[in-house]
Amino acid sequence: IFDLHYSKKAFKNFQEQLNRFHDSLEKFIQEENYWLDDYVLFMTIKELQNKHTWSQWPHGLKYHEVDALQEIREKHQDLILYYIFTQYIFHLQWSELKAYANKFEITIIGDMPVYVDYASADVWAHTHLFQIDEETLLPSVVSGFPPDDCSAEGQNWNMPIYDWNNETKKPQIFKWWIKRLKRALEVLDVVRIDHFRGLESYWSIPVDKNFIPLKPIDGEWVKAPGAEFFTALTKALGEDLPLVVEDLGSLTTETFDLRDQFNLTGIRILQFGFGFYPDNMYRPHNYVPNCVAYTGTHDNPTAIGWWTKHTEHYEKIAFVNYIKPAEKFDEYNHDEEQDNWTIQ
Known part of the structure; x- marks a missing residue:
């Protein structure tokens, strides 16, 4: 995420070296124009309109009228180029990061x-x-x-x-x-x-x-x-x-x-595996090959948060029984008053 002050400063340096990036920048603009043009116009107008929602903009702008948008292009070229710059730089940095990750077989x-x-x-x-x-x-x-x-x-x-x-x-x-x-x-x-x-x-x-x-x-x-x-x-x-x-x-x-x-490919959530009926689809032994298994998603607490704050007692019993043979159950320490579990 760009800090506004530093991104504006970086943009100024970029403008001074525009010839150096010309070919790469033009290629980016041409390839991404189908979404980039509307995006940079949107961001430019939003800044000019003091961040108001687009439905509150002047008639020609909120209705995406060609003449009104052309006037913005002609009068605010530097601001439009700034928003192109932010997307261009992110594109370069993300492409480099993804290539590096893929090099090490990280998907x-x-x-x-x-x-x-x-x-x-x-x-x-x-x-x-x-x-x-x-x-x-x-x-x-x-x-x-x-x-x-x-x-x-x-x-x-x-x-x-x-x-x-x-x-x-x-x-x-x-x-x-x-x-x-x-x-x-x-x-x-x-x-x-x-x-x-x-x-x-x-x-x-x-x-x-x-x-x-x-x-x-x-x-x-x-x-x-x-x-x-x-x-x-x-x-x-x-x-x-x-x-x-x-x-x-x-x-x-x-x-x-x-x-x-x-x-x-579907999804399986480990945290769901011990709160429903005993043999539900989220128990690991019921995972199918074409699925991705998560401890939780963005809608769930963290794994430690789930265990310490969001599980019922019966869920903890079910989980412990599931991951540890019954004969080794005594290797768990259970604080009945706090309902806390630790594994030896």
Whole structure:
């Protein structure tokens, strides 16, 4: 992450040596222009508009009008070049780091959320791909999750939802996703898709007349393209996509079927293995070859936090019995009052 003061200073030095980087920079701009142009314009305008959300910008800018954007290009060339510079330098440094890691057979896995933030260049430049009101430019529905064991009230993620069910727009959404995933696989070895279920069916939360989202419980499940979507991906990017999908949470048979139909790698969480019924899918002996095993994800506590603060007594008993033969159980010290365990 760039510190603003030092990145501006680095940019000044960069400008003084621009000829040295000219060919490499031009190559980067040409190859990445399909996303870079909108991104640097977005960041430039956001700075000029005192960080206000894009829906609050002047009419021509928030509606992504060609003439308004051209005026920004002409008047603020240095600021645009600064934001190109930040992406260019990150590209160089990341490429070097990834090459070094791969040299030692280290594979880099990166997260890709299903949804993108409303206040992003992606949504600003592609409002037509989302369920967004054409006049107000505000979401007509937002994403989230219904009430479950993890959240009694459900979750409102407040992110716009793709307009999957518009048959005219669907091919455009697929094309955008293909470009997004292709770029991700250029800078990563494996991509982990968060909230995989949202590609099979998604929780849609309506908004009121003032475009304020209702409660998560007021939402409904809506079918997503699922197999049609992944067929488009594999046709464009190849059959054996290096994807890991978050097949966790309140899942359905349809979600698992979609995963298996396209031979996608699922996830197993060790922390889940001892709190459910005894022989559940998260017990290590039930792991399948095509999965990635984690102690926990970003939604879980750390392993030590899980053990010391978030496990019930019966889970600890189950875990200890699982990893140590019964005849060696006495090698564990158990503080009954604190419910703490140590292994000799």
